[in-house]
Amino acid sequence: MSSLIIQRPSLKFRARTYMAFVFTPRAPIADWLMELDATLERSKSFFADHAVALDLSEVRLSPNGIAHLIANLAERNIRVLGIEGIELADAAGLPPVLRSGRGAPELPEPEPAAVPVPAAEGAPRAKQAPASLLIEEPVRSGQSIAFVDGDVTILGSVGSGAEILAGGSIHVYGTLRGQAMAGVTGNRRARIFCHRSEAELLAIGAYYKTADEIEASVRNGPAQAWLDGNTLKISTMN
Amino acid sequence: MNDKKSARVLVVTSGKGGVGKTTSTAALGAALAHQGEKVVVIDFDVGLRNLDLVLGAERRVVFDLINVIHGVAKLPQALIRDKRLENLYLLPASQTRDKDALTEDGVAKVIAELRSKFDWIVCDSPAGIERGATLAMRHADAAIIVTNPEVSSVRDADRIIGLLDSKTEKAERGECVDKHLLITRYNPWRAARGEMLSIDDVLEILSIPLLGIIPESEEVLRASNVGSPVTLNSPLSAPARAYFEATRRLKGETIPVKIPSESRGIFNKLFGRKAA
Numbered sequence: 001m002s003s004l005i006i007q008r009p010s011l012k013f014r015a016r017t018y019m020a021f022v023f024t025p026r027a028p029i030a031d032w033l034m035e036l037d038a039t040l041e042r043s044k045s046f047f048a049d050h051a052v053a054l055d056l057s058e059v060r061l062s063p064n065g066i067a068h069l070i071a072n073l074a075e076r077n078i079r080v081l082g083i084e085g086i087e088l089a090d091a092a093g094l095p096p097v098l099r100s101g102r103g104a105p106e107l108p109e110p111e112p113a114a115v116p117v118p119a120a121e122g123a124p125r126a127k128q129a130p131a132s133l134l135i136e137e138p139v140r141s142g143q144s145i146a147f148v149d150g151d152v153t154i155l156g157s158v159g160s161g162a163e164i165l166a167g168g169s170i171h172v173y174g175t176l177r178g179q180a181m182a183g184v185t186g187n188r189r190a191r192i193f194c195h196r197s198e199a200e201l202l203a204i205g206a207y208y209k210t211a212d213e214i215e216a217s218v219r220n221g222p223a224q225a226w227l228d229g230n231t232l233k234i235s236t237m238n
Numbered sequence: 239m240n241d242k243k244s245a246r247v248l249v250v251t252s253g254k255g256g257v258g259k260t261t262s263t264a265a266l267g268a269a270l271a272h273q274g275e276k277v278v279v280i281d282f283d284v285g286l287r288n289l290d291l292v293l294g295a296e297r298r299v300v301f302d303l304i305n306v307i308h309g310v311a312k313l314p315q316a317l318i319r320d321k322r323l324e325n326l327y328l329l330p331a332s333q334t335r336d337k338d339a340l341t342e343d344g345v346a347k348v349i350a351e352l353r354s355k356f357d358w359i360v361c362d363s364p365a366g367i368e369r370g371a372t373l374a375m376r377h378a379d380a381a382i383i384v385t386n387p388e389v390s391s392v393r394d395a396d397r398i399i400g401l402l403d404s405k406t407e408k409a410e411r412g413e414c415v416d417k418h419l420l421i422t423r424y425n426p427w428r429a430a431r432g433e434m435l436s437i438d439d440v441l442e443i444l445s446i447p448l449l450g451i452i453p454e455s456e457e458v459l460r461a462s463n464v465g466s467p468v469t470l471n472s473p474l475s476a477p478a479r480a481y482f483e484a485t486r487r488l489k490g491e492t493i494p495v496k497i498p499s500e501s502r503g504i505f506n507k508l509f510g511r512k513a514a
Contacts, residue, residue, distance in 0.1 A: 138445055140400030141393050142367075156445065159396040160389075177443070 020051035020081055025069065027059050033072060040076060047078045050146065053098055057085030066094055131168065138174065139164065148185050160200060166190065180225075181208070188227050193237070197223035207232040243276065245356040247349060248488075249378040251402075253394030255365030257386045258422035258452070261462055263362040264292040265481040266382070266488075268467035271326035273485065275357040278317065278327040280348075282374035283364035284340060287331035293320065294465025295328050304332035307344030313351050322470055327356075337370035349377045367397060372405050379408065380416035380488075382449060386423045387434040392443055395419075399446065418449035420484060425454040426499050437497055450484035452477050453498040 025032045040047070054069070061069065070080050082098040083091065091097045131150025138156030139145055145152060148167040157174030164170050164178070167185045169192065176194035179201040183190030190204055197218060200211050202225045209225075209232050222237040250263045260283075267279040281289035284304060290296040295318045301311035306329075313329075320326035329348075332339065352359050363374035375381060381402050385395040402415045409415060421440060428434045441448060452458075457475040461468035469478045476498060483493055 137403070140403070141396040143400045157443070159400075159443070160393045161397065162400075175442070 020053045021047060022053045022055050022084070023073075023078075024055040024057075025059055029059065029061075029065075029069060036076070047076075051081045052078050053082050053084055054080050054095075055084040061086075063090050063092065063094065066090070070094070133166075139178070141178070160198075169193070179203070182225075183227070190227075192225040193222075194224075195222055196220065197234075202232065202234065204232055209234065243354060243357055245278075245353045245359045247353070247359045247361065247377050247379045248382060249361040249363055249375045249380075250382045250384060251363035251371060251375055251398050252365065252384040252391070253367060253371075253398040254385075254391045257384050257391050258458075259365070259384050260288045260292050260362050261458060261468070262382065262384050262420055262422060262452070262481070263289060263360050264467040265461075265469045265478070266485055267358075267360045268293075268320075268323060268326060269469040269478075269482050269485045270358050270360075270488075271320070271323040272469065272473075274325065276325045276355075277358045277360065278329055278352055278356045279360045279362060280329040280352075280374075281331035281362050282340070282370050283362065284331045284370060285333065285336045286364065287333050289362050290318075290328060290330045291465060292462050293326075293328055293467065295320070295330070296465070299330045302330045302332040303348065304335050304339045306348055307339070307341060313348065322466075337364065337368065337373075340370060340373050342373065342376070345373050345376060367401060371398075372401065375402055375406050375415075377407055378402075378415055380418065382418050382420050383444070383446065384420045384422055385440065385444070387421055387429070387437070387440055389435065392435060392440055395444055399444065417446040418484075418488065419444055419446050420449045420452065422452040423454045424451045424498055426497075448495050449487055450480050451495060451498060452480045452484075 052073070056066065066083070066086070073080055080095050082096045083094060084098045086097060088097055133145070133147040133150070133152045135145060135152065135154045136156070139154060139158045139162045141159040141161035144163045144165070145154075146165040148165070150166070151168040151171065152164055152166040153171040153173075154164065155173050158164060158172055158176045158178040158180070160177040162178035163181065165181045165184050167190075168182065168187060169190045170180045170182045172180070172194035175196040175198055177198045177200065180192045180194070180199060181203040182192045183205045186205055188205055192202055192204065198220060199214065202209050202214065204225060204227045207227060207230065214234060218234045218236050223234055224237050225232060225234045227233070250259050250266070252259050263279055267277045271277045279289060279293070280303065281287050282303070283289070290299055298318050301316035303316070305311040306313050306316050316329055318328045318330065320328065349359065361374045361378065364370040383395050383398060385391045399417060402417060403409050406415050419441070421437065424437075425434060429436060437451065453476050455475060455477045457472050458468050458477050461471035464471060468475065469481050472478055473482070487493055
C-alpha cells in the first residue's frame with residue numbers, strides 16, 4: 001500500500017473509491033426486513049464481511065429509528081459502513097453520512113443491459129487493468145472468495161461449504177462442490193463454468209438454484225450456467 | 239534431556255470430533271518412540287482431556303499444560319514419562335480449566351522449550367475450529383488430518399486444511415504446512431457395499447497426500463480401554479501395522495499404501511482380491 005503519502009509536518013490525504021452493497025429500505029421497515037430475511041435465507045453469509053451502505057432517501061426515519069434499523073441489521077451480521085440520504089444534523093452517533101455515491105446497478109433486480117453510469121466528475125477510470133482473479137489452490141470448506149470487479153478463475157476444486165462471489169463470470173477447473181455466485185453486481189451476461197459440477201448453489205445476479213433444484217443430468221460433469229431472461233439455465237458442456 | 243535437538247512439530251487435527259485424533263496421536267507417538275525417536279505428545283483438549291487415559295497415564299498426572307503456561311510448574315515437572323517406552327513423554331491437558339486458559343505466548347514458549355529436547359512433538363488437537371484447535375496447529379511444521387470415510391468428516395477436514403493454510407505460523411510466513419491425510423475407521427466390508435466414501439473419493443475431495451489407512455478394528459477399542467496405544471498393545475494387528483507404516487512415511491520413506499480388504503479365511507483367500 002503505497003498510496004498514502006505522508007509528508008510531515010503537513011499530512012496529505014487521498015480519496016479512494018470502494019465498492020459497497022447499497023440497501024434501500026422502504027416503509028414499512030418490518031416488511032422490508034422480512035424481505036431481506038428471505039434473501040438471506042438463500043445465502044446466509046452473502047453480506048457478511050462485505051461493506052454495506054444504507055440509502056435512506058426513500059424513508060423518513062428518526063435518528064432513533066435509524067439506530068434501531070442498524071441494530072436489526074447487525075443482528076443479521078450486516079455491518080453498515082455509512083448512510084446516504086439523511087441530513088448531516090440527524091447523524092450524530094450514527095455511521096458517517098456518505099455523499100456523491102455512483103455506479104453499479106441495483107443488486108436485487110438488475111436492469112437488462114445495465115451500463116455503469118460514467119462518473120461526471122472525480123477520478124478518471126482510464127487504463128483499468130483487466131479485472132480477473134486467479135486462485136491456484138483449492139478453495140476449502142468455509143473459505144469465501146469475493147471479487148466484485150470481474151471474473152474469478154479457480155484452478156483447483158471448490159469444497160462443500162465454500163463460496164465464490166464474482167462481479168463477472170466464475171470458472172472452476174476442478175470440481176465445484178460449494179456455492180458459486182456470478183454477476184453479483186448485476187452483470188446479466190456473467191456465467192459459471194466448471195469442470196465438474198456438484199454445486200450446492202449456483203447463482204447469477206439475483207437468480208439462483210440450489211442443489212435440489214439442479215437436474216441430475218447436469219451434475220457430476222462439466223457444466224455451465226447462464227441467465228436466459230429471468231431463468232437460470234444450466235447445461236452440460238461436452 | 240541434555241543433548242540439543244530440534245523437534246519436528248506435528249498436529250493431529252480433524253475439525254470433527256470422534257474420528258480418532260487422540261487414538262491416532264497415541265498410536266503414532268508410541269510407534270515413533272518404539273523406533274527410537276524421542277517423542278512428546280501434548281494434549282491440547284483443555285477441559286476434555288483424554289490422551290492421558292489412552293496412554294494409561296491418568297493416575298500419574300500432577301501438573302498439566304495450563305500449569306506450565308501459568309508458571310505454576312516447570313515443564314520437566316509436568317512431563318510424564320511412559321512406563322513402557324522410555325522415549326515417550328506426555329504433557330497432559332488440564333481437566334478443570336477451559337480452552338481460554340491457553341495463551342498464545344504461553345503455548346509458543348512451551349513448544350520452543352520442547353523443540354530443543356525432543357525429536358518429535360505431537361500435538362493432539364481438540365475438535366472444532368476455535369481457540370484450542372487453532373493454538374494446537376499454530377506452531378506445526380506438519381499436520382496429520384484425520385478423517386473417516388464419510389461426508390461430514392471429509393467436509394470438516396477440508397475446513398481444517400483451509401485453516402492450516404491461514405492460521406499457522408508457517409502460513410503467516412508465506413510457507414506451507416506439510417499436510418498428511420490419515421483415513422481412520424476404514425471398513426472394507428462397508429466400502430465394498432458402497433456404504434462409505436471410497437478412498438479415491440476422499441483423496442479427490444481433499445487433494446492432499448495419503449499417510450495411511452487405518453482399518454476399523456476391535457483392537458483399537460480394546461487398546462484404548464486398557465490404556466495402551468494399539469501400536470504397543472497389539473503391534474502385529476492390522477491397525478498397528480498401518481500406524482507403523484504411517485510413521486515411516488512421516489520420516490520420508492516411500493511405501494505404497496495398501497487399501498485394506500476383507501479377510502475372512504480360506505474363502506476370502508480364494509475370492510477376496512476381486513472385491514478390492
